[in-house]
Amino acid sequence: MAKFNFTKILSILTITFIPNTIFSAEQIDPIKVDWSFKGLTGKFDRASLQRGFQVYKEVCSSCHSMQYLSYRNLGEPGGPEFSEAEVKAIAASIEIEDGPDSQGEMFTRPGRPSDKFKSPYPNVNASIAANGGAYPPDMSVLVKARPGGSNYIYSVLVGYEDPPAGMELDDGVYYNKYMIGNKIKMSSPLSEGIVEYADGTEASVNQMAKDVTTFLSWAAEPELEERHRTGVKVIIYLILLTVLVYLSMKKIWSRIDSEI
Amino acid sequence: MSKEEKNVNRRDFLFTASYTVGAVGLGAVVWPLIDQMNPDKAQQALATTEVDISNVEPGKSITVLWRGKPVFLKRRTPDEIAEARAVSMDDLPDPQKDEERVKEGKDEWLVMLGVCTHLGCVPLKDKGDYKGWFCPCHGSHYDVSGRIRKGPAPKNMEIPKFEFVDNNTIKIG
Amino acid sequence: MSEHEYKPKSKAGKWFNDRLPLLTLGAHLTDYPTPKNLNYWWTFGGILTFCLLTQIITGIVLAMHYVAHADLAFASVEHIMRDVNYGWLIRYIHSNGASMFFLAVYIHIFRSLFYGSYKSPREVIWIIGLMIYLLMMAAAFMGYVLPWGQMSFWGATVITNLFSAIPLVGDSITTWLWGAYSVDNPTLNRFFSLHYLIPFLILGLVVLHIWALHVPGNNNPVGIDIKKPSKDTVPFHPYITIKDTFALLLFMIVFAGFVFFTPNVLGHSDNYIPANPLVTPAHIVPEWYLLPFYAILRSVPDKLGGVILMFGAIFILFVLPWLDTSKVRSAVFRPIYRQFYWIFVIDVLMLGYMGAMPAEGIYLVLARVGTVYYFLHFIVVMPLVGLFEKTDPIPMSISEPVLTGGGAEPSLAKKDNGKI
Numbered sequence: 001m002a003k004f005n006f007t008k009i010l011s012i013l014t015i016t017f018i019p020n021t022i023f024s025a026e027q028i029d030p031i032k033v034d035w036s037f038k039g040l041t042g043k044f045d046r047a048s049l050q051r052g053f054q055v056y057k058e059v060c061s062s063c064h065s066m067q068y069l070s071y072r073n074l075g076e077p078g079g080p081e082f083s084e085a086e087v088k089a090i091a092a093s094i095e096i097e098d099g100p101d102s103q104g105e106m107f108t109r110p111g112r113p114s115d116k117f118k119s120p121y122p123n124v125n126a127s128i129a130a131n132g133g134a135y136p137p138d139m140s141v142l143v144k145a146r147p148g149g150s151n152y153i154y155s156v157l158v159g160y161e162d163p164p165a166g167m168e169l170d171d172g173v174y175y176n177k178y179m180i181g182n183k184i185k186m187s188s189p190l191s192e193g194i195v196e197y198a199d200g201t202e203a204s205v206n207q208m209a210k211d212v213t214t215f216l217s218w219a220a221e222p223e224l225e226e227r228h229r230t231g232v233k234v235i236i237y238l239i240l241l242t243v244l245v246y247l248s249m250k251k252i253w254s255r256i257d258s259e260i
Numbered sequence: 261m262s263k264e265e266k267n268v269n270r271r272d273f274l275f276t277a278s279y280t281v282g283a284v285g286l287g288a289v290v291w292p293l294i295d296q297m298n299p300d301k302a303q304q305a306l307a308t309t310e311v312d313i314s315n316v317e318p319g320k321s322i323t324v325l326w327r328g329k330p331v332f333l334k335r336r337t338p339d340e341i342a343e344a345r346a347v348s349m350d351d352l353p354d355p356q357k358d359e360e361r362v363k364e365g366k367d368e369w370l371v372m373l374g375v376c377t378h379l380g381c382v383p384l385k386d387k388g389d390y391k392g393w394f395c396p397c398h399g400s401h402y403d404v405s406g407r408i409r410k411g412p413a414p415k416n417m418e419i420p421k422f423e424f425v426d427n428n429t430i431k432i433g
Numbered sequence: 434m435s436e437h438e439y440k441p442k443s444k445a446g447k448w449f450n451d452r453l454p455l456l457t458l459g460a461h462l463t464d465y466p467t468p469k470n471l472n473y474w475w476t477f478g479g480i481l482t483f484c485l486l487t488q489i490i491t492g493i494v495l496a497m498h499y500v501a502h503a504d505l506a507f508a509s510v511e512h513i514m515r516d517v518n519y520g521w522l523i524r525y526i527h528s529n530g531a532s533m534f535f536l537a538v539y540i541h542i543f544r545s546l547f548y549g550s551y552k553s554p555r556e557v558i559w560i561i562g563l564m565i566y567l568l569m570m571a572a573a574f575m576g577y578v579l580p581w582g583q584m585s586f587w588g589a590t591v592i593t594n595l596f597s598a599i600p601l602v603g604d605s606i607t608t609w610l611w612g613a614y615s616v617d618n619p620t621l622n623r624f625f626s627l628h629y630l631i632p633f634l635i636l637g638l639v640v641l642h643i644w645a646l647h648v649p650g651n652n653n654p655v656g657i658d659i660k661k662p663s664k665d666t667v668p669f670h671p672y673i674t675i676k677d678t679f680a681l682l683l684f685m686i687v688f689a690g691f692v693f694f695t696p697n698v699l700g701h702s703d704n705y706i707p708a709n710p711l712v713t714p715a716h717i718v719p720e721w722y723l724l725p726f727y728a729i730l731r732s733v734p735d736k737l738g739g740v741i742l743m744f745g746a747i748f749i750l751f752v753l754p755w756l757d758t759s760k761v762r763s764a765v766f767r768p769i770y771r772q773f774y775w776i777f778v779i780d781v782l783m784l785g786y787m788g789a790m791p792a793e794g795i796y797l798v799l800a801r802v803g804t805v806y807y808f809l810h811f812i813v814v815m816p817l818v819g820l821f822e823k824t825d826p827i828p829m830s831i832s833e834p835v836l837t838g839g840g841a842e843p844s845l846a847k848k849d850n851g852k853i
Contacts (some may be wrong), residue, residue, distance in 0.1 A: 008630065010563045040694060068508065068511040068512075068515060069515075070302070070305070072301075076301075101312075102312070112308075113305060114302070114305040114306060115382070137706070138707075139710070140511065141511070141705045144697060144702060144705040145702050145703065145705035145706045146702055147637070147702050149702075166484060189352050197401065220705075222515060223514065223515075223521040223522075226521075227521065227522075227525075227693055228381045228694070229691065230522070230693060230694075231689065231690075231692070231693025231694055234689050234693060235686060235689055235690070235693070237281075237285060237288075238285075238682055238685055238686045238689060240281060240681060241281050241282060241285060241682055242679065242682040242686065244277050244278040244281055245278055245282075245675065245678050245682055246679055247273045248275055248278045248675060249675045249676055249678075249679050251274060252671050252675050253672065253675075253676075256469060256667055256672065292518070292519035292522055292523065293490065293494060293519075293523075295518040295519055296494055296497070296517055296518050296519050296520060296523060297497065299516055300498075300512075300515040300516040300517045300518060300520070301515070301516040301517075301518075302512070303516075340550075
């Protein structure tokens, strides 16, 4: 007898939602990287986060803003966890405009940990004008704003190639294997040894791409480690309570079932 | 113990355990809902304020905003300091020496939160019976050291954490 | 409603109860006779109550930190995610909670469709339920606009433009909805206000929904009327409360899985790009729970026609109790309807899938077929099957086997009893 049952629904769901390939007509799937922060108990690699911040600071930040982060975030748990002194030094190395002072004038002062990351341009229009008509997107939540997430960002960073034969590219447009539409207005930002890592890690393009993507993933989801930790606890708790309630339910209903 | 009783015991244990574990979970859920109203991380990290005091004449005061509250910075004259120190502790509802309210060697500078300790109004300067401050809301009188002398306020005005960066700059916070 | 008069034990209780019979109400809810053969598909009423309360509580909290201004909304959401204590947790519960709410409501609706819970004497319960569903869609849509990302902005643009299909006054209505000449800050402000209001309207309707339910009592998997209280019923507490709690906990495990481990999988990544009136995203899709209706909208090549059909797809549900001509409630005893029921389920799922795909080629064709079938199911299948179908024998009571022998399994009633 057909009943309103779960297996039936599951099988219908599986048939209905067969994996689709419509969007991948021109563009290939991003490279799958084995990130340390994926999975139920995933955590960020601190050293990689710190190196990634260096890449962001020395390479990306000349065009890309990161306006929702503050320097203090760099020292918070679950992030790159720079020491308090390091955070202060990082902040102090940036000139921040403040004011107005008692005379009504704006002035600059060294940054403090409570300041937001300084944007390279005063506003969006200025950034578009300075970058040949393309807006370098704010990087605060960039990883969450792209369908492939971390894998996609990493893939684009390492996906620069010569265009296939017959493809004409305008000036200031570059070919990228993984970019949606394959055309990108940012020239390949990373090149061998463009930064010098303090910890002696070799600054290969792949290494830098991995580090900076890790950093951007943290920037987009600074709560990730706490979220994973809390999640594991919550689920264990719920399972425990479910078992207790299940046994209680059996007990209570046994009063009825025995009558039948 | 009969089988029946054993059953009853197990049932009681089960129900007690379920209720207890459920209550613990409920408590754990309530905390984030309460804590979200506490000052957030941006508030906690709020910047310190640096004040340029080079233009303040003796006997004058300036007011700056720090953490959303006014801070009075008063450069006192030698007479005022002497007067503040001459007061007997017995006359004070909240006894505190003037020396404890200023930085040593910088006796002329009184830096305090300009908030009446009664119900949070901002007292008016150079008013009241003690030549200090007077709170218009409910009539509290403070002296030149910011100590409560008369009225409903229970405490002296609070001294925030501050330091002299150099002779012309005070950092509050 | 209650068969027996409730008498408070204490004097104070009696004094209060004479003036406001809250204790009588409490006793009624506790003792409410419920069919004992309800299966787990019946636990979604309780789960939905949980969903509504969760959304209201987390929503009130979020409103303490959110700023409804076009220039600040996106930043305030980031502020919640980064700085507010547990802000990320509360926001992820709220955003995933919307999806869980719809998941539960769809199971609840399809349960009703299978067991004929919409039929006499429960038509009013059904209609109030549909009103709740409509308000849920309005609340969800306006809530999705609040983060002011790209999908927020363009979703708001597309949905509000539906009203411009109305002849003569359409454009004026759309402008009036916007409070501007496009979706803009005034739109965001009023959406926030209404988004805060609607859940409380829903709460009021839920009270009516349950009140209307308690008049005839619950339907049950066998679909027959039962005497209450009788051997076929159990008091709501503790039997149903404990069972609902157990089902709710299982539901919460799934819910927690989304919140803690894939909090953004049900959303769209474009909504993490701030709203930009100059650029439309390549693929605008609504949230998953609205996709079937979106597919119906797009399958019509005429603007007004598409809008009419989309709203028609919902409003036809309001007259369903009168389109269904069968005397038998539960599909368990309706062999023909049962087949059509599953075809209808597949049709709605397929429409949902087509709604997520680009409206072109084979997808468009399938969406059109699905749309036609959707309406055929209600206008043709429901009345005709009810008239011509030979139903299986129905048991006299849920504790007793089938009266007349024949094809049905006599063990059915027993089997359902055994299940808790």
